[in-house]
Amino acid sequence: MNFMIHANHLLVLFTISTMLSVLWFLLSLLSLLLLPCLRPCFPAKGSLKNKKKIDKGTYVVGEEETPKELQRELMPRHVAVIMDGNRRWAKQTGLLTSQGYEAGAKRLLEFADLCFKLGINTVSAFAFSTENWGRHKIEVKCLMYLFQRYLKSKIQFFQSKEIRVSVIGNLAKIPESLLRTVHELEEATKSYKKKHLILAIDYSGRFDILGACKNIVKKSEQGLIREEDVDETFFERELQTRCTEFPSPDLLIRTSGEQRISNFFLWQLAYTEFFFSPVLWPDFDKQKFIEALVSYQRRDRRFGSRL
Amino acid sequence: MDSNQSMRLLSAWIGQIGDLGLNLLWRFIHIVVSLWYIVSGIFEAIESYAITLGLNKKYGSIDLEKLRCLAVVVDIEAAQDVANVVELLQWLTTIGVKQVGLFDSQGLLKKSKDLILETVPGSMLLEEIEKDVAPDGKRIALEFISSSDNKEAVMKAANILLQRYLKSSHPEDDKGEDFFTESHLNDALRVVGENVHVPDLLLVYGPIRSHLGFPAWRLRYTEIVHMGTLKYMRYGSLLKAIHKFTGVHQNYGT
Numbered sequence: 001m002n003f004m005i006h007a008n009h010l011l012v013l014f015t016i017s018t019m020l021s022v023l024w025f026l027l028s029l030l031s032l033l034l035l036p037c038l039r040p041c042f043p044a045k046g047s048l049k050n051k052k053k054i055d056k057g058t059y060v061v062g063e064e065e066t067p068k069e070l071q072r073e074l075m076p077r078h079v080a081v082i083m084d085g086n087r088r089w090a091k092q093t094g095l096l097t098s099q100g101y102e103a104g105a106k107r108l109l110e111f112a113d114l115c116f117k118l119g120i121n122t123v124s125a126f127a128f129s130t131e132n133w134g135r136h137k138i139e140v141k142c143l144m145y146l147f148q149r150y151l152k153s154k155i156q157f158f159q160s161k162e163i164r165v166s167v168i169g170n171l172a173k174i175p176e177s178l179l180r181t182v183h184e185l186e187e188a189t190k191s192y193k194k195k196h197l198i199l200a201i202d203y204s205g206r207f208d209i210l211g212a213c214k215n216i217v218k219k220s221e222q223g224l225i226r227e228e229d230v231d232e233t234f235f236e237r238e239l240q241t242r243c244t245e246f247p248s249p250d251l252l253i254r255t256s257g258e259q260r261i262s263n264f265f266l267w268q269l270a271y272t273e274f275f276f277s278p279v280l281w282p283d284f285d286k287q288k289f290i291e292a293l294v295s296y297q298r299r300d301r302r303f304g305s306r307l
Numbered sequence: 308m309d310s311n312q313s314m315r316l317l318s319a320w321i322g323q324i325g326d327l328g329l330n331l332l333w334r335f336i337h338i339v340v341s342l343w344y345i346v347s348g349i350f351e352a353i354e355s356y357a358i359t360l361g362l363n364k365k366y367g368s369i370d371l372e373k374l375r376c377l378a379v380v381v382d383i384e385a386a387q388d389v390a391n392v393v394e395l396l397q398w399l400t401t402i403g404v405k406q407v408g409l410f411d412s413q414g415l416l417k418k419s420k421d422l423i424l425e426t427v428p429g430s431m432l433l434e435e436i437e438k439d440v441a442p443d444g445k446r447i448a449l450e451f452i453s454s455s456d457n458k459e460a461v462m463k464a465a466n467i468l469l470q471r472y473l474k475s476s477h478p479e480d481d482k483g484e485d486f487f488t489e490s491h492l493n494d495a496l497r498v499v500g501e502n503v504h505v506p507d508l509l510l511v512y513g514p515i516r517s518h519l520g521f522p523a524w525r526l527r528y529t530e531i532v533h534m535g536t537l538k539y540m541r542y543g544s545l546l547k548a549i550h551k552f553t554g555v556h557q558n559y560g561t
Contacts, residue, residue, distance in 0.1 A: 022328075206489055206527060213465045213487045217472055230466055232458050259531050260557075266523040270457065274516045274531065295516075 066118060067290055074297045076250030078122040079115055080272070082264055083108060085256030085280030092280070098142050103282040105150050109157075114286055116163065116195040118293075122244050123197050126264045130170065130204035147201065148178040151185050158185065164192040168240040169203035196244055203240075205266030212238035241268055248272065251296045253289075255281040357543070369546070371403050373553050378408040378452075378506035378529070380521055382513030385537035386411035389419050389426075395512075396427045398542050399447065402549060406433065406448045408506055412520045414453030424449065433502065456501050457522040464495035471495075496524065505529065508552045510545075512537040530555055 066072045083104055090100025112123045128143060151165075158165055167182045174182075182201075215238040219225045225234075241247035248268045252261075257278040261269060275292040277284060377399065385391060392409065399407055409416045409423075416423065424430050433450040468491060493503045503524070509531045511518060516533045518526065532548045534540065 206492075206524065209461065209524065210487045210489065210492060213468055213492070216465065217469055217487070220469060220473065230462065230469070232462055235458075235462055235465065260528055261526055261531070263527045266526055267458070267461075269518070270520045270523060271517055274518075274533070276531075 069290065069294055070118070071297060072119055075119045075293070076273075076296060077120065078124065078244070078246040078249040078251075079120050080124040080126070080249035080252045080265060080269075081108075081111065082126045082252070082254040082258075082262060083281040084254060084258055086282060088256065089280040089282045097139060098146065100282065101143060101146050102150075105146065107282050107284060109154070111284070111289065112163070112197050113161065114289065116161070121194065121196060122246050122249075124200065124241075124249060124265070125198070126200045126203065126262075128169070128201045128203070129263060130202055130207060131263065133173070133202070144175050144178055148175070148181050151178075152181045155185055155188050158189050158197075161195065162192045163195040163197050164189045165197045165199065166243040167199045167201055168208075168243065169201040170207060171202060174202055198241070198244060200264070203264070205261070205263045208240050208265075209267055211240065236267070239267060241265070251275060251292065253277065253284075253292050255279055255284050352541075369402065369550050370553055371405075371549075374404060374507050374549065376406045376408065376504050376506045377404050377549075378410060378509045378521065378525075380509060380511045380513070380519055381409070381411045381416065381537055382515065382519065383411060383413055383415065385512055386413070386415040388537070389416075389422060391537045391540065392416065393423060393426045395537070395540060395545070396423070396430065396447065396449070398545055400427065400429055402546060404447065404549075406450075406504070408433075408450040408452050408502075408504065410452040410519075410521050412454045414451075414455065417451040417453050420449075420451045433504070450502055450504065452522065454520045457520050460496060460499055460501040460522065461492075461524060463499040464492055464501070467495040467498055468492065492524070508532065508549070510534050510548060512540065528557060530557075 086100040086104035087097050088100075089103065090097050093100075095103075108125055112125075115123045127147065132143075133140060165185050167186065171179060171182070178201075212235055216225070216230055216235070236242075236247060239247065248270070249265065249272045252265075252269060252272045253275045254260075255277050257276065259276045265272075273296050275295055277288060277292065279288050379395065381392060396407065396409075420432075424432065427447065427449075430447050430449050433448045468487060472487075496503050501522070505525045505527065506529050509518060509521065509526070509529045511531065511533045512535070513519065514536060518531060530552050532552070534544060534548065
């Protein structure tokens with residue numbers, strides 16, 4: 001049976017649809033305004049289903065597609081990080097300092113894993129500076145024990161992910177047990193090429209430069225080099241970052257709002273892009289890292305090429 | 308047939324209304340974001356002018372005891388326009404900063420140092436002050452730095468240390484463990500004409516958040532602040548950055 005829709009029926013339908021679209025528009029607007037407030041309450045989309053559980057509750061992000069706000073070809077090759085704010089984070093969350101360091105160590109693994117999945121080749125982390133020896137003896141002891149235990153427990157993890165681990169720094173003062181673990185870890189992962197994690201323990205930028213001078217002296221004494229051979233390129237090969245294909249970081253991230261290098265890669269950071277984040281290291285999540293990468297890529301696009 | 312046609316017409320209308328809604332939403336978001344940037348920009352400018360006019364009492368008196376040496380990094384583009392650099396130095400003199408290191412990677416400011424020293428009232432070279440010409444009142448000591456004072460200088464200093472070490476009588480088993488210390492390298496850097504003044508604060512003017520090759524040896528605990536481009540510098544922002552620095556606590560790793 002044919003029937004005609006009268007003009008007034010159409011008008012009613014049109015009014016209803018207009019009201020619905022206005023309502024939808026207002027709801028969209030409201031959700032946009034509320035989204036930042038709601039984000040802490042809910043996990044990010046797919047954050048649970050994409051996570052594989054690793055031993056003792058450490059979550060590592062699942063296979064990453066490059067987020068749409070990033071360009072894979074503009075990714076930094078080497079990202080360095082000064083992991084600041086573990087103690088403050090522990091204090092704020094009512095935990096022990098050691099638990100703060102533990103949370104920081106877990107965050108580093110997640111961060112490094114995310115970096116490698118985004119196509120970043122090298123990640124350097126300032127784990128313990130030479131100046132940190134000035135801290136309370138118990139705290140230093142606790143840190144050394146954490147390094148030893150954590151690195152030992154993660155050897156298989158690094159092997160399964162094919163991550164090469166190098167430890168740089170003075171290493172003369174560190175405990176024997178940690179030194180053994182470091183050698184074991186470096187030996188177990190030395191054949192991997194694509195992913196490289198560099199941990200700086202008892203590291204000082206000035207010590208690194210002086211160390212390069214000492215290496216040059218040793219080589220000249222052995223007759224391996226002449227005085228005139230010593231140029232910038234040669235000098236760079238004597239720094240501790242000689243262990244990586246990309247010794248100069250493209251991006252340096254420092255968390256917890258401090259805006260200084262604190263005697264980290266002094267020589268290597270000449271043209272590195274800095275990103276200072278107010279967030280404490282254990283809270284420096286994927287979203288914050290993407291912010292840092294977006295900031296870096298904006299600069300990279302503006303200048304056409306890496307400096 | 309008519310009912311199908313009218314339903315199609317209706318769904319087309321609803322689709323168009325939906326598209327219109329989405330379009331409106333997108334434009335609205337765009338306007339909100341643009342407005343946010345404009346408002347925050349205006350707020351920053353107002354705050355800057357308020358500081359300049361002395362309306363914000365917080366920035367009235369800055370304790371400059373902590374700021375013994377300030378360094379300014381200028382990108383190459385900005386270094387070509389000496390007028391802005393001169394204005395910046397005049398502001399720093401007004402604030403009461405006594406020692407400033409000016410850095411650009413290609414040494415353009417080094418080449419223009421005579422012009423800068425002439426134009427900035429009360430300015431003199433740092434070397435002159437070190438020859439016991441004490442700065443009095445509103446005087447400012449300037450040091451001109453370029454990339455050649457960075458890695459190149461360290462290389463020369465390393466070569467000096469190498470020569471000294473090889474000439475010295477040293478035990479066979481000693482491999483320079485005590486010969487190469489920070490003070491030794493500082494000394495060698497002075498020999499090659501490199502000042503080793505460590506800036507307390509480094510202000511970076513330029514589009515890049517990087518220190519652009521400022522002498523690495525000096526940057527151990529320097530506070531680094533990115534100030535935007537020199538072209539759009541503001542006195543209020545400068546005062547704010549220095550004030551913020553004076554409130555920073557450094558525990559030097561302990």
